[in-house]
Amino acid sequence: MNFYNNVGKMGLGSRLRRLGELLSEQASLVYGLYDVALQPKWFPVFYALSGGEEKSITQIAEEIGHSHPSVSTIVKEMLKNNVVTESSNKGDGRKNYVKLSDKGRSINERIQPQYQDVNAAIERAMAETQYNIWKAVEEWEFLLNQQSLFKRVESEKKRRESKDVQIVPYADEYQAVFKKLNEEWITTYFTMEETDYKSLDHPREYILDRGGHIFIALYKGQAVGTCALIKMQDSTFELAKMAVSVAAKGKGIGWLLGNAAIQKAKELGATKLYLESNTILKPAIALYHKLGFKKIIGVPSPYDRCNIQMELTL
Template sequence: MDFLQQLGPVALGSRLRRLSEYLTGEATSIYADYGLSFQPRWYPVFYLIAHRPGISSNEIAEQIGHTHASVSQIVKELVGNGLLAMTPDRQDQRRRLLALTPLGHEVLPQLRAQTDDVRRSMQALLDAAEVNLWQALDRFELQLQQQSLRQRVADARHQRTAAPVQLRDFRPGDQPVFRQLNEEWISRYFKLEPADLKALDHPEEYILEPGGCILLAELNGQVVGTCALIKMEDGHSYELAKMAVSPAAQGQQIGFLLGQAAVQRVRDLSGTRVYLESNAILKPALALYRKLGFQDLAEPNPSPYARADVQMELLLS
């Protein structure tokens, strides 16, 4: 499948740019077929001047919705190719009036014939596609005039960041998302190990039934984060493990909220110590643990994970 198609509306600009490049390439070939030495981007400027001799660059920019700099560059190229002439406005010497040269008038009839053929062909193409693309573009541009894309994205960002994060306990049916979130980050940096698979594939048996718990974070009804507390053999310590936050939801303090809730849960369970294992390359995670109050162990413990080169603990009073 086309990658831009997979991305959907977020890639609209790239999709339109690709279509524009295709149509521009076709237009260049069509001009050549008609014996015209003409650039597609000249067309709206040249055609407008042909219909309104004496118009200025500023007026053209307003009429076709291009920047003044873009119009000025096209005018310069048309003048350089002998198709346009500029004359000072008698009432305002700073203003330049534009008109076709004799060569421009020679080109115009052939350009009009080509335009008529293109118009009929494009209309047939739109009819075959069964879509009023021109009307849709009018409506799309009207929406952007009412509220810019930048403002719309800012509003969406505000809604996302302002949405309340809900924390809850693991429920039957949560195992797939619990595994997915953890497998995603583990596979990004390391590889899944047998100890991972036991906990991720059978969380009830290896985490919940021995006395631990799993917390999930929901945003707009979707699970975006998780962490587990595994009860350790001494009966009063819990291992903080399998903490993961979806990349799409990062930057919203969800990991910190999960960590706080996990520490509080250990207190509620009358635990006195929280232990965790990590890796030195996971600097944001280590910073989060230290923010929660964890400290590095002076003497490392044996670990079932090959990737574990950092061990930390938080003692609860």
């Protein structure tokens, strides 16, 4: 147990697997005690068939929450041991159905006392524990169905790495990287246009001197992302030129840049933020929705690649 004490909660999966293996080992002894010719891993399939009706592999898999290949493997083992029988579906020859064999039905009759004793033994064991493992497992299954462990770890990774991100105002030393980052994503999906060259080659004249702002994202001191606020008519700014290096994806940099731009727009007294994009850029569109932008029908865009316009009311 020292291993689990040392590794902590990172070893949750391994510890649960160890507990599962321990229970399976002891369950094998229980089956022997009642002279029941079943393997513990067969039990979910066996129980699903114990009502007497025949079922397809897909039906069983859905009922017990196992994968189709897993159920298929178990059924093959049970067929080999004559616990179930298999037959083709008359309406669909591609689908096979299984049901308990004579041997399986005999086991089902003899296993009933075992069910009673095992259930009673587990109830007594749970009464000796401080925490109800059954309810805890149900709760964890619910939580992981709501958001997978992968997504939870991904969020923590993003949260940790975002602490090393710094959003700074534009300086002339960033002109080359401002152009490079935007040129990279544009040429990956589209073609550079005349308006792109104007703003990327001359950001100070085209954006800053006209009342706009440019933000640079630094990750551990290296410029890896950028976005701009371009002054439009009245109290509206355009959120534009957002780009993040492929090498820095997944660190929440787009979110930090977007929020920095929104905060700056509010400080400038803006009432609306406007942007243009393309629906093939799914992560970008998802980010804009997360920031609060809504799809609108705006004025004609100077960019051929634009097929969606969005707006945020501040």
